[in-house]
Amino acid sequence: MIKHIVAWNFIEGLSNADKHVNAEKIKQELEGLKLLIPGIISMKVVTEPLKTGDFDFILISEFESEEALASYQTHKEHQRISQFGRSILCNRKCIDFQMESE
Secondary structure, three states: OEEEEEEEEEOOOOOHHHHHHHHHHHHHHHHHHHHOOOOEEEEEEEOOOOOOOOOOEEEEEEEOOHHHHHHHHHOHHHHHHHHHHHHHEEEEEEEEEEOOOO
């Protein structure tokens, strides 16, 4: 299983109301990809992380394989959501790793 964690900050100049509305929109769309793209095990978006962290918006997802992750990354619906995300999010950081079987 592959773990894919991505974190962003909102661009400067967005109001708190705009941040909230846009975060909820992207959250629903990203979490909905589980029903559209084969190989996604789970997709969870955190829109209100603790203030002790460095990021505003976090995606935590799991994939069956590296191939499934690659398919997700190039899927047209993911690309559409990403394009919108780039208009309101910045400072992207990504961590991908293989989970060991327990």
